[in-house]
Amino acid sequence: MQFDRDENLIVAVAGMGVYGVAPDGRIFKVTDETNRTWYKLNDDSRLRMADDLDIAPDGKIYFSDCTTRYEMTTNTLDILEGRPNGRVVCYDPATKTTRTVINHFYFPNGICVSHDGKSILIASTSLCKVFRHWIDGPNKGKTEVLMDQLPGNPDNINRASDGTYWLALVGIRTPTFDLAARKPGFRLRMVKQVPTDEWLAPALNHGCVLKFNEKGEALESWWDPTGISHSTLTSMREHQGYLYLGGLENNRIGRIKLDGVDDSWTGYDAYWGAKSRVTGRVTK
Amino acid sequence: MGFFDHLLRDIRSVIDRDGGQNAIPPLDGAMSPNDRLDSAVPIGEPLPGVDDVIAAGDGAIYVSAGRQVLKLSGADFATRTVVAEFEDDAGGLALHPDGRLLVCVAGRGLAALDPAKPAPRWLETAGGSALTGLLSVTAAPDGRIYAVEGSAGRRPSEWRHDLMEKRAGGRLISCGAGLDNAQVLLRDLPYPYGVIVSDDGKSLWLTESWAHCLSRFAVATNGLGPRETIAANMPGYPARLHPDGHGGLLLGMFARRTHLIEFVLKEDDFREEMMATMPPEYWVAPALVGGSDCLEPMQIGSVKALGIQKPWAPPRSYGLLVHLDAEGDATDSLHSRAGGRFHGITAACAMPSGIVIAARGAGRLLRTTGDLR
Numbered sequence: 001m002q003f004d005r006d007e008n009l010i011v012a013v014a015g016m017g018v019y020g021v022a023p024d025g026r027i028f029k030v031t032d033e034t035n036r037t038w039y040k041l042n043d044d045s046r047l048r049m050a051d052d053l054d055i056a057p058d059g060k061i062y063f064s065d066c067t068t069r070y071e072m073t074t075n076t077l078d079i080l081e082g083r084p085n086g087r088v089v090c091y092d093p094a095t096k097t098t099r100t101v102i103n104h105f106y107f108p109n110g111i112c113v114s115h116d117g118k119s120i121l122i123a124s125t126s127l128c129k130v131f132r133h134w135i136d137g138p139n140k141g142k143t144e145v146l147m148d149q150l151p152g153n154p155d156n157i158n159r160a161s162d163g164t165y166w167l168a169l170v171g172i173r174t175p176t177f178d179l180a181a182r183k184p185g186f187r188l189r190m191v192k193q194v195p196t197d198e199w200l201a202p203a204l205n206h207g208c209v210l211k212f213n214e215k216g217e218a219l220e221s222w223w224d225p226t227g228i229s230h231s232t233l234t235s236m237r238e239h240q241g242y243l244y245l246g247g248l249e250n251n252r253i254g255r256i257k258l259d260g261v262d263d264s265w266t267g268y269d270a271y272w273g274a275k276s277r278v279t280g281r282v283t284k
Numbered sequence: 285m286g287f288f289d290h291l292l293r294d295i296r297s298v299i300d301r302d303g304g305q306n307a308i309p310p311l312d313g314a315m316s317p318n319d320r321l322d323s324a325v326p327i328g329e330p331l332p333g334v335d336d337v338i339a340a341g342d343g344a345i346y347v348s349a350g351r352q353v354l355k356l357s358g359a360d361f362a363t364r365t366v367v368a369e370f371e372d373d374a375g376g377l378a379l380h381p382d383g384r385l386l387v388c389v390a391g392r393g394l395a396a397l398d399p400a401k402p403a404p405r406w407l408e409t410a411g412g413s414a415l416t417g418l419l420s421v422t423a424a425p426d427g428r429i430y431a432v433e434g435s436a437g438r439r440p441s442e443w444r445h446d447l448m449e450k451r452a453g454g455r456l457i458s459c460g461a462g463l464d465n466a467q468v469l470l471r472d473l474p475y476p477y478g479v480i481v482s483d484d485g486k487s488l489w490l491t492e493s494w495a496h497c498l499s500r501f502a503v504a505t506n507g508l509g510p511r512e513t514i515a516a517n518m519p520g521y522p523a524r525l526h527p528d529g530h531g532g533l534l535l536g537m538f539a540r541r542t543h544l545i546e547f548v549l550k551e552d553d554f555r556e557e558m559m560a561t562m563p564p565e566y567w568v569a570p571a572l573v574g575g576s577d578c579l580e581p582m583q584i585g586s587v588k589a590l591g592i593q594k595p596w597a598p599p600r601s602y603g604l605l606v607h608l609d610a611e612g613d614a615t616d617s618l619h620s621r622a623g624g625r626f627h628g629i630t631a632a633c634a635m636p637s638g639i640v641i642a643a644r645g646a647g648r649l650l651r652t653t654g655d656l657r
Contacts, residue, residue, distance in 0.1 A: 176566060200544060232587060
């Protein structure tokens with residue numbers, strides 16, 4: 001989810017596409033399809049599982065369609081398959097068109113526009129990497145690895161108030177899952193022979209949020225080693241001195257008081273300047 | 285595994301339905317899941333490495349924990365005295381009819397402790413090889429001693445290696461009351477863990493963990509009679525057997541079988557690389573305790589939803605104590621399911637004040653007072 005300049009809440013909805021909620025509560029469709037891959041027999045134009053999005057300074061909405069083969073309920077199969085079935089897609093409100101920016105991506109998940117607005121950061125859950133894709137400047141169009149060999153499977157990325165970024169690790173890599181990741185035949189036979197709930201998975205009962213900088217260096221991490229409060233931690237957002245946490249398997253929002261941060265910082269202001277209805281000059 | 289291995293396995297599963305690769309049976313009937321083990325009361329402070337527990341005969345109990353054998357006596361077993369301390373882990377215990385305490389000591393052999401004499405007497409070899417991995421010991425009414433070694437030449441702490449290497453190198457040995465004349469009665473067993481001789485001295489019961497089975501043998505003067513399989517394809521890995529005081533038996537199961545472990549046992553390539561490249565506590569293998577280390581293997585059904593792990597989730601570790609009647613049929617069971625507290629049950633003994641259970645995974649001694657069916 002992200003607010004756009006006009007305070008519409010733009011939401012990635014798995015199985016549907018990208019939708020918006022206007023300040024008055026009206027719901028509207030932003031996009032539900034992208035350009036079809038020309039050589040594919042199977043029409044892959046429909047968005048299968050829009051996962052995370054962010055909005056660039058020019059209003060373009062970048063979002064991840066994490067798999068074109070599976071659904072929300074079966075996306076673990078995509079991780080076990082370990083093939084580049086996902087894509088990063090961009091909706092341009094100026095032309096009202098949707099185009100695939102990066103096709104054949106390994107489970108793209110979190111998307112975050114960098115603080116300078118010149119690149120997007122993309123978390124690849126199955127590769128355990130964070131990529132940077134340049135959308136402006138001399139490197140425009142290039143994709144590079146920003147963080148490699150993460151200890152877990154990254155999920156969402158968001159901006160932090162001090163010019164760095166937050167990253168949620170939904171699962172922690174285990175030696176056995178890493179070994180299975182190197183053995184496609186093993187995984188295929190496991191999916192065929194072992195009941196669904198007994199499949200090998202990364203360690204999902206250990207919530208972790210970490211902070212990293214523009215160079216891709218991890219700075220600090222917060223954990224719930226018990227998984228009681230925050231297992232499968234996927235989302236976090238900083239707002240006015242607190243870090244709010246959410247996960248897939250919980251009915252709760254957690255928060256951590258952050259020390260030494262700007263208590264007035266909000267995500268909206270960081271994107272669109274201090275002009276929201278609450279704090280800015282456009283007070284209604 | 286290649287294509288032909290799979291084909292052969294499929295053919296075998298049709299023509300040999302009772303072969304080794306049986307499906308894991310569900311827990312039902314007498315094995316129906318419950319939380320009765322979780323509601324058992326811990327006795328005193330934690331006992332790290334608690335392994336076996338037996339009745340001392342005078343209302344007290346003997347417990348092996350780590351390198352020590354302790355005697356717990358008094359009300360609520362609150363008084364702890366160290367009976368013996370060894371240079372390595374103490375395991376199975378038994379009380380000889382003449383009053384001596386028999387202790388299996390890892391890496392060394394069988395010790396017989398006479399209350400009157402400070403130095404134990406040792407049995408260190410049988411059949412020409414050292415008794416490195418003794419797990420359980422029992423004494424027949426006539427004084428003859430029987431003991432099992434899980435895997436010849438391998439210490440008990442390497443039990444995971446033994447399963448994942450698919451070994452069957454265990455032995456059943458016997459010796460005279462004076463630890464003399466030791467002989468190997470059975471060899472090449474898949475991890476024999478528990479052994480007990482019935483009160484009348486006529487039959488010997490044996491559990492084999494990697495074969496998930498319970499067997500009975502008639503005891504003859506010159507050895508054992510033929511094997512009678514009482515329970516095969518059990519849902520867990522059976523550990524020690526102790527009498528329930530009414531002619532039946534108490535069987536601890538130290539872990540549950542899971543489909544993933546059975547699958548990995550078939551996947552030789554994965555299994556061998558797993559064993560070569562990572563520490564045993566991170567293997568896809570049975571565990572006495574689990575869930576706290578983020579590097580352990582996890583199965584997707586074990587995910588904590590709304591803060592709890594579902595009791596029916598595939599268990600990394602499990603607590604299960606089974607009550608068997610005189611014929612060896614399961615009549616009742618106590619469980620600590622996935623997400624529970626007291627896992628890795630290696631032994632239990634019946635006392636007038638209730639059943640005392642050694643939960644090795646939790647490092648606790650428990651007491652439950654409810655009636656067993």
